[in-house]
Amino acid sequence: MSEFEPKIIIFLCNWCSYAGADLAGVSRYQYPTNARTVRVMCSTRVSPQIVLELLKDGADGVMVTGCHPGDCHYINGNYYTERRMEMAHRLLKLTGLESQRLRLDWVSASEGEKYAGVVTDFVKELKGLGPNPVHKDAKLASRLKAAVDASKNFRLKVLSSKEINLISKGNAYGEKINQQSVEGIMEQATEDEFKASLILQLTNKKSQSVKELAKELGEPTDRTIEHVVSLRSRNLLALDHIDGATPKYKAIVTGGA
Amino acid sequence: MSEQAGAVMVVGGGIAGVQTSLDLAESGIKVFLVERRSAIGGTMAQLDKTFPTNDCSMCILSPKLVELSKNPLITLMTLSEVVGLEGKAPNFEVSVKRYPRYVMEDRCVGCGKCAEKCPSKVQNEFERGLNTRKAIFVPYPQAVPMKYCIDAQHCLYLTKSRCGNCQKVCPAEAVDFSMKETVEKINVGAIVVAPGYELFDAKAKKEYGYGYYENVVTSLEFERMLSSSGPFKGHPVRPSDHQAPKRIAFLQCVGSRDVKVGNNYCSSVCCMASIKEAIIAQEHDKNLKATIFFMDIRAFGKEFEDYRARAENEYGITMFRNARAASVSEDAGTKNLNVRYTSPTGIESEDFDLVVLATGFEPPSAAISLSKNLGIKLNKYGFAETNSYHPLDTSVPGIYAVGAFSAPKDIPQSVAEASGAAAKAGSNVFKSRISYRADEVTETNVEGQEPRIGVFVCDCGSNISAIVDVPSVVEYAKTIPNVVHVEESKYACSADFQAKIKDSILQQKLNRVIVASCTPRTHEPLFRSTVREAGLNPYLLEMANIRDQCSWVHMNEPQKATMKAKILVRMAVAKSRLAEALPTSTFSVNHTALVIGGGLSGMTAALEIASQDFKVELIEKEFELGGNLKRVFVEQDEKTGFQFVSELILKIGQNRNINVHLGTKIEKISGFVGNFEVDTNKGHIKAGAIIVAIGGHEYEPTEYLYGQDERVMTQLELADLLDKKSLDAKVVAMIQCVGSRTKDNPMCSRVCCTTAMKNAIKIMRTNPESTVYMFHKDIRTYGFREDLYLEAARLGAVFIRCKEDTMPELEREGDGLKLSAYDASLEGEIALKPDVIILSTGIRPNADNEEISKLLKVPLDKDGFFLEAHMKLRPIDFETEGVFMAGLAHWPKSADESIAEAAGAASRVITIISKEKLDAHSAVSVVDESKCRGCGMCEAVCPFSAISAYEINPxxxxxxxxxxxxxxxxxxxxxxxxxxxxxxxFTDKQIIAQVEACLEEDVV
Known part of the structure; x- marks a missing residue:
């Protein structure tokens, strides 16, 4: 059997990283062939949804590259990239898939050698991790699906897009929020939305009790009850039937959150 | 009228010449760019990074060079030299000698086969002799034009009729040894001279040992060592043993501020360049320790002071002030270097592994021949002679000098001047403006058609085909759904293959095209124009990069590289299936310019724009024109600022193209480039472009009993007084940096040292009894201003260097004044009883900056001045298209700098308002109204304020x-x-299709 060759997708921003990858070519820096590149105008164009979907579909690794902070051709696009990939990483950690499979790196137009090095290193790391197990692990697949759904969530989009304003300009009431508390809010929101999406996943096929869900989610039942209550109030989850004394819930299928 | 009539010649293809050419061509004026070397780019191409942003120099320069090479109005004449001039403005006839390249430019594809086989090795001048190149070469990998050139002096065939390898191996048959030198005569209306500068030959300072101590290098050599594309791939080493240096000394003022070698002037950029190199070197190697030896640190530009402070405080770079190195000696065994320098306590010395000499600027070697051939005067140092009020004019009308040719200066100032010279040159030839637009082609409508995709796979000589099995890629491509035509090509970019692509589009009725070759960054424009000529919308072209990102980086894995090439083609097809024709829409442009601010900069800009027959609306909030310079009674070049401004006001009044609005305040600005709408308290104005020239103001001090004692005054007040009478005072104390370089306001105001020198000279000349005592932190008389410093010193001025945090203290003593200070050079307290005290107060941003910045939605920097689009290459542009700045609104600067910059802003404005129409971007975002629920997230993240809300129902x-x-x-x-x-x-659907195509099964 031949050696495992990871499938890697690399997103390159047009102005810095794509030029850096070209420079690696011009300078003949050699690196493994596994990387398949997708050119985008700005790294900010790459949504958490796309990278998570790629991992869900079996990509062994995904890398997003852009201009160094402060160098963005679109002023601050890469700032958002950083925040969005941070969110994608948080979601990835919740799914249980190795979060190293998603990488964010800055490669300038003059860093051909760095680009070659980053790709080589990523391939090496992925070889160490082995193939993405998603196709053999239904539970993981379902969790990745939940992560994709969560990444489309309004609250998370608002947070990752408006974080800069919350820190520098303040909220609608002019209250400035520091980086640390924003991180905390993000962390909590990401976990909540992921779990909500996962509950919808699990209850989509067949109705479940809070206890069953809690086991699946790996958290105390009282936390799960909070999610269930919140989902019911958002009209996404309904009581299906009562099995003995145990209420069973089922997702309301409307075509997505 | 012949094609050349009304053209401008630009001499020198460095960043200044490039910027002048681009500005002129953008405003519809034909340009001949004459460059002595085989490629353009100048010194900037050799730099690793640029201060104070540490931007990669090549990355920001290269796009300008490519843009220039593609501009149909610019004729690039490399290996060429001006040898004669007849006639006068606006009708010159210039003789240009063209040296042979021995390689046909229209054939050479830049593959490099020739250089591979060339046996002759030559010192590489681009790498400052740190390595070798071949006799057939391109100076650097990103050179424009990317055409090889034979160095006739070192070519075996041309010198000894042997070898000829290059001719034999060239797949494009481009080598032609029979080329001869020719002379061409070209008619132009104006000439802009931008030949740059040379570096001082450090060998002339024998005490530093350059040339015989191996580990003593110049700053430009060190720059190449730091460059990742340089000879050491960005890891600086000692030339003697190729070990990484741990202790580096930077010695400033080598061949500058040096009366002994005749270069009395300051080279203006070396302080910052050395700080930058020290920072980069320490970033490369955390254990490296950099030390800078200097007299004064001249950090006078925008954010330079912060950069210097960071170098000292964050990076821990040691800075020895007032310590010009005396000599360097080498330990013969270790090849380490011992640097001797003076300190307040005497002569000291320290050991280093590497010594970097900050060599100063000298006039370019071409200066003397240019002066002879064009008749322009040089100053006493051999730079082009210019005048404070006409900083761009040479002694010959119609010939302009820019960049380092007229004085040592940094990149942004050169770029601003370059634009200024474009405006000046343009005023000689504007009647021949060409309204250039690509020929209109009727586009085939492909909407709703099943995709019929043509794939063209390039061998790139053997660059691709030597690694990737191209025929196998071709066979594979034929099997991909929707691909109906596949063709292989030796060179997909060659002129004959463009014709083939067009034929195939027409015959096979292709509605999508893929070129699998090199990078879209350089070649997309070419293939886009090819498909367009065949009636396809340019956005129906896709490229697969199978060279730069495949064959070149997988040279040892041909099989895997072939598979990757196939997958890259498959991904391109997947994206292409979903490609849409995007309309190229245009919009009309208002040809009037709006200038905000009626000071020196605003008036200069208005006059420059008006001189090319455009209308200008000039707004001034006060009830008279004139600004700050009206108050300046310091004489310079036989005129005071007041006199010069009065002349300008007269000219403005007589100019029919300029409409002056006094007592006018702006209330609202809307619209966008080409079509701004401005509401003022006096009415409505429409304009195609805007210049912000609202100036700054002198800081009003609260320190040193100012306002409480009439013996204390500012430099401006002193000049006013000196204009009327001489100063009756024996002991004059001048205090520098009042309100500048303080904790609250760390910036340097750039001009105060020079102003103080001028006033000191005037005081001491009119009253020989007077002595001026100047208390300072650094004297920053950059460029030729250093002459004023020398003159003040010669007249007996006394300079007392204070420490960064301890400035002099003033107290009343009876009726008199007592000034006490700590003299950092003598390391002791001194006291003085001055008759008058003159405060050098800095320049502060205009209080209106905030308001104007909000009205225009343009940013301010942290000091409250306006923030330019790019600190190096777009110094007078805002990021917002169609809005520009000039003068003190941007940063403190002297009158000559403001004038050059204002002319520059005028040129930038003309590049817009001279156009009939502007193209709107095609690859833009579109909102589906039915899905939009008005949350505003898009508006929040848009960096260009391009998205806005509207109300469909209450x-x-x-x-x-x-x-x-x-x-x-x-x-x-x-x-x-x-x-x-x-x-x-780049739609979501397209990206998802692309990545799905990537995840499909591998192909063999």
């Missing part, structure tokens, strides 16, 4: 993109919560 908001402002980054599409936004040409 209280129901929707968002839409203004395609003129949108640059297609895609931030909004990702932020959108309902999927209402699509960013054209």
């Amino acid at each position: 209280g129901v908001m929707k968002y839409k993109t203004n395609p003129i402002l949108c640059k297609g980054c895609g931030a909004c599409e990702v932020a959108c919560c309902t999927g209402a936004i699509t960013c054209k040409h």
Whole structure:
């Protein structure tokens, strides 16, 4: 059997990283062939949804590259990239898939050698991790699906897009929020939305009790009850039937959150 | 009228010449760019990074060079030299000698086969002799034009009729040994001279040992050592043993501020360049320790002081002030270097592994021949002679000098001047402006058609085909759904293959095209224009990069590289299937310019624009024109500022193209480039472009009993007084940096040292009894201003260097004044009883900056001045298209600098208002109104304020993109919560199709 060759997708921003990858070519820096590149105008164009979907579909690794902070051709696009990939990483950690499979790196137009090095290193790391197990692990697949759904969530989009304003300009009431508390809010929101999406996943096929869900989610039942209550109030989850004394819930299928 | 009539010749293809050429061509004027070397780029191409942003120099320069090479109005004449001039402005006839390249430019594809086989090795001048190149060469990998050139002096065939390898191996048959030198005569209306500068030959300072101590290098050599594309791949080493140096000394003022070698002037940029190199070197190697030896640190530009402070405080770079190194000696065993320098306690010395000499600027070697051939005067140092009020004019009308040719200066100042010279040159030839537009082609409508995709796979000589099995890629491509035509090509970029592509499009009725070859960054424009000529919308072209990102980086894995090439083609096809034709829409342009501010900069800009027959609306909030310079009674070049401004006001009044609005305040600005709408308290103004020239003001001190004692005054007040009478005072104390370089306001105001020198000279000349005592932190008389410093010193001025944090203290003593200070050079307290005290107060931003910045939606920097689009290469542009700045609104500067910059802003404005129409971007975002629920996330993330809300029903908001402002980054599409936004040409659907194609099964 031949050696495992990871499938890697690399997103390159047009102005810095794509030029850096070209420079690696011009300078003949050699690196493994596994990387398949997708050119985008700005790294900010790459949504958490796309990278998570790629991992869900079996990509062994995904890398997003852009201009160094402060160098963005679109002023601050890469700032958002950083925040969005941070969110994608948080979601990835919740799914249980190795979060190293998603990488964010800055490669300038003059860093051909760095680009070659980053790709080589990523391939090496992925070889160490082995193939993405998603196709053999239904539970993981379902969790990745939940992560994709969560990444489309309004609250998370608002947070990752408006974080800069919350820190520098303040909220609608002019209250400035520091980086640390924003991180905390993000962390909590990401976990909540992921779990909500996962509950919808699990209850989509067949109705479940809070206890069953809690086991699946790996958290105390009282936390799960909070999610269930919140989902019911958002009209996404309904009581299906009562099995003995145990209420069973089922997702309301409307075509997505 | 012949094609050449009304053209401008630009001499020198460095950053200044490039900027002048681009500005002129952008405003419809034909340019001949004459460059002595085989490629353009100048010194900037050799730099690793640029201060104070540490931007990669090549990355910011290269796009300008490519843009220039593609501009149809610019004729690039490399290996050429001006040898004669007849006639006068606006009708010169210039003789240009053209040296043979021995390689046909139209054939050479830049593959490099020739250099591989060339046996002759030559010192590489681009790498400052740190390595070798071949006799057939391109000076650097990103050279423009990317055409090889034979160095006739070192070519075996041309010198000894042997070898000829290059001719034999050239697959394009481009080598031609029979080329001869020719002389061409060219008619132009104006000439801009930008030959740059040379570096001082450090060998002339024998005490530093350059040339015989191996580990003593110059700053430009060190720059190449730091460059990742340089000879050491960005890891600096000692030339003697190729070990990484741990202790580096930077010695400033080598061949500058040096009366002994005749270069009395300051080279203006070396302090910052050395700080930058020290920072970069320490970033490369955390254990490296850099030390800088200097007299004064001249950090006078925008954010330079912060950069210097960071170098000292964050990077821990040691800075020895007032310590010009005396000598360097080498330990013969270790090859380490011992640097001797003076300190307040005497002579000291320290050991280093590497010594970097900050060699100063000298006039370019071409200066003397240019002066002879063009008749322009040089100053006493051999630089082009210019005048404070006409900083761009040479002694010959119609010939302009820019960049380092007229004085040592940094990149942004050269770029601003370059634009200024474009305006000046343009005023000689504007009647021949060409309204250039590509020929209109009727586009085939492909909407709703099943994709019929043509794939063209390039061998790139053997660059691709030597590694990738191209025929196998061709066979594979034929099997991909929707691909109906596949063709292999030796060189897909060659002129004959463009004709083939067009034929195939027409015959096979292709509605999508893929070229699998090199990078779209350089070749997309070419293939786009090819498909367009065959009637396809340019956005129906896709490229697969199978060279730069495949064959070149997988040279040892041909099989895997072939597989990757196939997958890259498959991904391109997947994207191409979903490609849409995007309309190229245009919009009309208002040909009037709006200038805000009626001071020196505003008036200069207005006059420059008006001189090319455009209308100008000049707004001034006061009830008279004139600004700050009206108050300046210091004489310079036989005129005071007041006199010069009075002349300008007269000229403005007589100019029919300029409409002056006094006592006018702006209330609202809307619109965008080409079509701004401005409401003022006096009425409505429409304009195509805007210049912000609202100036700054002198800091009003609260220190040193100012306002409480009439013996204390500012430099401006002193000049006013000196204009009327002489100063009756024996002991004059001048205090520098009042309100500048303080904790509250750390910036340096750039001009105060020079102003103080001028006033000191005037005081001591008119009253020989007077002595001026100047208390300072550094004297920053950059460039030829250093002459004033020397003159003041010669007249007996006494300079007392204070420490960064301890400035002199003033107290009343009876009726008299007592000034005490700590003298950092003598390391002791001194006291003085001055008759008068003159405060050098800095320049502060205009209080209106904040308001104007909000009205125009343009940013301010942290000091409150306006922030330019790019600190190096777009110094007078705002990021917002169509808005520019000049003068003190940007940063403190002297009158000559403001004048050059104002002319520059005028030129930038003319590049817009001279056009009939502007193109709107095509690959922009579009909002689907039915899906938009008005949350505003898109607006929040849009960096260009291109998205705004509108109300469809009372209280129901929707968002839409203004395609003129949108640059297609895609931030909004990702932020959108309902999927209402699509960013054209890089849609979600296209990206997903591409990555799915990537995840499909591998192909063998």
